[in-house]
Amino acid sequence: MTSHEMETTWNALTLHWQQLADLGGIGSLLGWDQSTFLPVGAAGGRARQQALLAGITHARATDAAYGRLLDDAQRHTDWSPVQARTLALARRQFEESTRLPGAFVQDFTQHVGESYSAWVGARPANDFARMVPYLERTLELSLQAASYFPEFASPMDYFIDQSDEGMTAEVVDRVFAELREALVPLVEAVAQVPEPRTDFLHRSYPTDVQLQLGGEIAVAFGYDLTRGRQDLTAHPFMTRLGGQDVRITTRVKERDLTEALYSTLHETGHALYEQGVAPELLGTPLGGGVSAGVHESQSRLWENLVGRSRAFWTAYFPTFRDAFPEQLADVTEDEMYRAVNVAQRSLIRTDADELTYNLHVITRYELERELLSGRLAVRDLAQAWHAAYETNLGLRAPSDVDGVLQDVHWFGGGIGGAFQGYTLGNVLSAQFYAAAQRALPGLDAQIARAEFTGLHGWLREQVYAPGSTLTPAALVERVTGEPLTVAPYVAYLRGKFGELYGLS
Amino acid sequence: MTSHEMETTWNALTLHWQQLADLGGIGSLLGWDQSTFLPVGAAGGRARQQALLAGITHARATDAAYGRLLDDAQRHTDWSPVQARTLALARRQFEESTRLPGAFVQDFTQHVGESYSAWVGARPANDFARMVPYLERTLELSLQAASYFPEFASPMDYFIDQSDEGMTAEVVDRVFAELREALVPLVEAVAQVPEPRTDFLHRSYPTDVQLQLGGEIAVAFGYDLTRGRQDLTAHPFMTRLGGQDVRITTRVKERDLTEALYSTLHETGHALYEQGVAPELLGTPLGGGVSAGVHESQSRLWENLVGRSRAFWTAYFPTFRDAFPEQLADVTEDEMYRAVNVAQRSLIRTDADELTYNLHVITRYELERELLSGRLAVRDLAQAWHAAYETNLGLRAPSDVDGVLQDVHWFGGGIGGAFQGYTLGNVLSAQFYAAAQRALPGLDAQIARAEFTGLHGWLREQVYAPGSTLTPAALVERVTGEPLTVAPYVAYLRGKFGELYGLS
Known part of the structure; x- marks a missing residue:
């Protein structure tokens, strides 16, 4: 040539x-x-x-x-x-x-649609048995999909690679095992301490004021409204509609002050990543976030590492007090910080807090892996779910409604790769943030003054601008100086919740 | 077969x-x-x-x-x-x-884009001379486009047929000549009478209340929000996004009570037509309004024949008084009715009222026809414009900004067929409405009670459901019993403005 x-x-x-x-x-x-x-x-x-x-x-x-x-x-x-x-x-x-034959894709799509419809009826009826034949077929089709990619060591490896390029089940297994080892006792210790007050979070907060505050913070973080916008939806999400068109959506509840705020900060994190991709990469295969895990690391970094920090509430508690003077009249900054960080073991993933959330994810990941490997039969899944929750969270759901039937993922999609990205993102969020703290002396003090340009600028240069130029692993190594590692995340959680709950 | x-x-x-x-x-x-x-x-x-x-x-x-x-x-x-x-x-x-060669379409599109950009600069500079070469090329390209359709008697016939199937320049010429003959003396007579008060239309009307009122009336007319919605835009329009998805947009001004109301009623008329097309026609070439003229007849019917009628204000003045008690404290129902029907000769088409609007359209149509036939040279267009306005409206613009440079149509598109649909729609609105009055005894009394189901049901059955099943001419003849005719429109205008302005 x-x-x-x-x-x-x-x-x-x-x-x-x-x-x-x-x-x-x-x-x-x-x-x-x-x-x-x-x-x-x-x-x-x-x-x-x-x-x-x-x-x-x-x-x-x-x-x-x-x-x-x-x-x-x-x-x-x-x-x-x-x-x-x-x-x-x-x-x-x-x-x-x-590689996937058209007829196969059509079969799979149709089956998933029928399975979803069945789940919509079976879930309120607490009828897992009705879903067994659907799930068995879904498992079969998922394995067939993976079979078109024989270069992967296992079906689970194929599915993980689809959303997190280069990641393998072996690595995820190791990361999740380390994480569980650290989390289970920490969650157990937190459970022994009386919970802080959260009553005031559920007073009446006019939704338009909530939305305006969330939007202002998104802009302060660096969200560019000339290339984005915010609307309301039943389930919040971020979406790229064009090179310079990255929108977020938010859910707001009058009687939950955290709903609009943290769904906005979460989606803003995703949006900052997409808006930060270097313009010359847009419209090419490199012109977007590189993996599910790295993407989630940015939503979690801005939502949790920044938005649930003491420094953040130093900066914003006065603003919230001005916006809601009556509702927050008897609340201190410290009480607000503690309330948005309350941690408790629960049965439902989507309601889980920062600390316990990963145990929900790990449970699902391990069940998926067992199903795909053939070590667990679909008909035994509901019981395996209950057993895993007892092990990981010390809780047993009273029914399958709050057990295996709670999430749509397996019933309205395939089996494999749907969950691990959430926890990989949490792990990476702390690893990236630790690197940011090393690179940006005084970062906490900046946040306490609502100054985010330093952090946003560093992340944009280090993580966002490259788009998909580097593999996820190469990006993590270049930005943080080491491969994906659990230590910073565990240190962050131990430090934060240890202090919050007065653990020794 | x-x-x-x-x-x-x-x-x-x-x-x-x-x-x-x-x-x-x-x-x-x-x-x-x-x-x-x-x-x-x-x-x-x-x-x-x-x-x-x-x-x-x-x-x-x-x-x-x-x-x-x-x-x-x-x-x-x-x-x-x-x-x-x-x-x-x-x-x-x-x-x-x-039939249009791809290269030709590309040339035309590019030229029109350049012409538009030039107009954006030439208009505020009052520089018609700068636009002459652009318009000459636009005329040339428009004639070339028409030349691919030699079955039409003239370029003007081709362009008219594009938006109003089966209509010809000969018919439009005759209709417009009749109309001008009736309108010019009527407008002249109205100009001799002192204008009614309109001061209260320009008080402060909260925009959200205006929008809510307009939306309620749209729904009362029959607009189905399960298959549509209303949003704000700089220029109001109606658009079909899918078989069951017909949306309208509205412009609202705090200090003009008529802006949001009548732009809403106008676009609602277009939307009722599209929403009323029989479901079995959707997704076929018959599944939409049949012509620009018939479409405009429905927007004008609901905006003017209904929305600017005395009966409408009998129904809605109390509602407006409740919504704006202070702003309308010193206003009577009769004053409101007169204020929304004020008629005066003016230079700008988009600001023109119901009575004088057609003279703006007729002027443009006739100039287009002269350009396309070669009887008028582009370089003489600005002067021809001034002369036509003196004849038709008795006014002369102080500059080309308020003359030939005012409308984007010729500068950002082709020459031919852009304007006549507006006035054909006005003519047809009265012809359809007269047929509705014959078919629905007590129609005025229904409107005075804010009952629109009779009118909407009749129009849906007669005009909307057929979609494009009949040609425009066949539809008009079937619904009204006669071909397109000016008489009902002239009778309507003479009756309404004769009464309003106390003409003998």
Whole structure:
């Protein structure tokens, strides 16, 4: 290949990538509108539009001419490192789109839809037995999906790699084992201490004031409203609708002061990552967050490491007191800090606090791994769930409604890879934050003055701007000086909750 | 073709039409979001997404296999009347999409973009001379576009037919001549009478209350919010985003009580038409309003014939008094009715009232016709504009800013067919309303009680449900018993403004 041919190939690929990105953005708009503003009667028509666009996008993503361009490019070895990485990710996505036969994908999609409908009825009826045949088929199809990627050591490795490139079940196993070892006794110790007061969190807080405060803090963190916006949805999310269009959504409850605030800060963390990707990467395979774990690390960093810190409440408690003078008249800054950090063992993942949340995730991850390996049969899953909760959280749900039936993931999707990213993100959030503290002396004092430009600037340069230029592992190593490691996270939790709960 | 082959062909066509409709809906969503919620920094990316989708849609609309299906269908003559009409409209759209060469469309689009940019600078500078070369090229390209459709008697006929199928310049000329003959002396007579008070329209009206009132009236008219919604935009519009997704937008001004109200009622009229199309027609070439004129007739009927009537204010003045007790404390129902119907000659089309508006349209239509026929040179257009305004409205603009440079249409688009639909719609609004009055005894009394189900039900059955099943001319004739005729509109204006201004 001459350098002229290389340039021609590269330009054609660049054009194709931009089109794929734009189609992805259009699909995101269809989804965003569906969650925010779609009239209730339009749901059927929207689903048909989404299916049509998905078909068009899939056809472009698997286009034979595009495949030949990738093959052409691969015959050349003289690409720059960034170009080589771009081509590798493009190849990865092309294989993901092309290896699964169309008929298989259709079967899987249809089965998952039927399973979801059955779960909607079986869950309130506490009827796990009804779901067993559906889950058995889901497991079978999940294993078949993994079988198209024999280069992975196990199905679990394939699924983990899909969301966290390069991560393996072996590493996750080790990380989660270490984490459980540290968390279980810490959670146990916290459970022995009387809980702080949280009564005032559930007074009446006008929702518009809550939203305005959350939005102001998002902007203070660095969220750019000229390239984003915030709307209300039933379930909060962040979505990229275009290179310069990264939106967040929020849920607000009049009688829960933490709901809008922390869902806003969480999605803001995701959005800061996407908004921070270097402009020249946008519209290429490198133009977005690199993995589920790194993404979650940023939502958790801004939500928890910053937003649930004592320094944050030093900065913002006066603002909240001004906004809600009557509701917070009898509350101190210290009480607020303690209330938003209350930790208690519970049965429901989505209600869990920062400290206990990971035990919910680890439980699910381990059950998934057992199912995929064949060591656990679907019919035994409900009992295995109860046993795992007793081990990990010391609790037993009174029914499967608050047990295995609680999460939609397995009933409305595949089995494998759905959960571990949350906890990898928590682990990484502390690892990145520790690196930020080393690089930015006085960080805590800055936060206590509501100054976030230092932290945001450092993260943007170190983590956001590279997009997917580096693999997740290479990024973590470059930014923190070491591979993924549990120690900073455990130290953070022990320090914070030890102090909060007066543990020795 | 056997009946089995007919069925196969029809099913394939139906699938293709649904896809074209769904792509159109996605395009509408991109446009709606652009006008309502798009972050300012995302404009460039959105334009690229729109161009990409337009390309995909054009490729599907002009697909050779689709053309062969249409050819196959055309070889058969045994279609039902509705099928035959569907095929005729599909053919019409296919020809429209295929006859213009791609390179020509690209040239035209690029030229129009450059012309628009030049106009943005030339307008505030009052520099018509700068626009002359742009307009000359626009005229040339418009004539070339028309030349691909030699079956029309003249370029003007082609452009009129594009938005008002079957209408011709000859008919429009006659209609507009009749109308001007009636309007000019009526406007002149009104100008001699002192104007009613309008001071109270410009007091401070909280915008959220204005929006809520307008929304309530839209729903009372019959607008279905389970298949629609209302948002704010700089310029109000109605758009169909899907079969069951017809949205309106509104502009609100704190110090103009009529702005939000009448822009809402206008767009509601458009939306009632689209929401009323029979469900079985949705997703086919028949599944929408049949022409610009018939569409505008419905927006004007609900905005003016209903919303600016004495009966409407009998129904709603108490509601407005309750909503704005201080602002309307010294105002009577009669004063409100007179204030929203004030008529005065003016220079700017978009500020014109119900009575004088058509003279602005007629002026533009006649200038377009002269340009396209070659009887008027572009360099003489500004002077021709001033002369026409003196003849039609008795006014002369102090500059071209308030003259030929005021409207974007010619500078940001082609020349021909942009204006006549507005006035055809006004004429038809009165003709349809007169038919409704004959069919619905006591209609005025119903409106005075805020009862609109009779009128809405009749219009839905007569005008909306048929969608594009009938040609515009056939629809008008079936619903009103006669072809398009000016008499009901002139009678309406003479009656209303004669009474309002005490003309003998």
